[in-house]
Amino acid sequence: MPELPEVEVCRLGISPHIIAQTVSKVTIRDSRLRWPIPDEIHSVVGLQVLGVDRRAKYLLLRFKTGTLLLHLGMSGTIRIIEHDTPIVKHDHFDLAFQHGKVLRFNDPRRFGAVLWLANDEDKLGLLSKLGPEPLSDDFSQGYLFHKAKNRKVPIKTFLMNNHIVVGVGNIYANEALFQAGILPTAKTGAIDEQRLDRLTNIIKKVLSAAIAQGGTTLKDFTQADGRPGYFAQSLMVYGRAGQPCVTCQSKLQEIRQSNRSSVFCPNCQQD
DNA sequence: CTAGACGCCTGCGGGC
């Protein structure tokens, strides 16, 4: 389900339900995720949620003693539900609150994660090596050009590298490159500064628009209240291979890069 | 250091 907009929509959806609420019970129903869910997360029982943050695609539930880190992987969903909602397949874990609601984590493919980080700890180095947030001022004019020097990788692979910039996954990489008029195969180090600055602005624009529309629902993404996101209808290239370009009517082409599908307009996008 | 391949999983849609 998730790229940055979907995770942000999830954060916005769950925050009002759990901020300042006290955890009454933690249930680990199936600990098998990317890493096993650690028993230490039981330590949040009796503690208040102080805040709900996001870094890259990680959701960070802040407690006095540390941070509960949630990652949705490819297929994870988080719902805020009533305490008596029936369990379904792949419901891995619950955070129940004193006010009666439950945060429930479901993940069929188990690429997601639920981890505990004690204060000021980042044991797996998951957060410390990440590039800037794309919607922050750290992702600024000149930044991509600076990072792109001497890089030989295709620009799409470069954009999806978390060390460069976080949160740009396959859908939005395709969309941003289309809108910027840059071929996904373009050699990163050969793109001039002006075009990379334009790409930077477009990435911000595309991600912001997706958040505003509740994210992209392809098949299984839903907001915390179960409603779908509406950005799918705004997609211009992703999932549209073989269909006409919205700008010039040329037939959109599809290739594979790093084992991910790339869709582009051979007329509107250049090296 | 960079770049590329691989693996982890389940579910679903398309083709036969």
Place this chain on the structure above:
DNA sequence: TGCCCGCAGGCGTCTA
């Protein structure tokens, strides 16, 4: 209707 195959929004790890 059923089976098989390929593909899916991510990303850590390993090799060269």
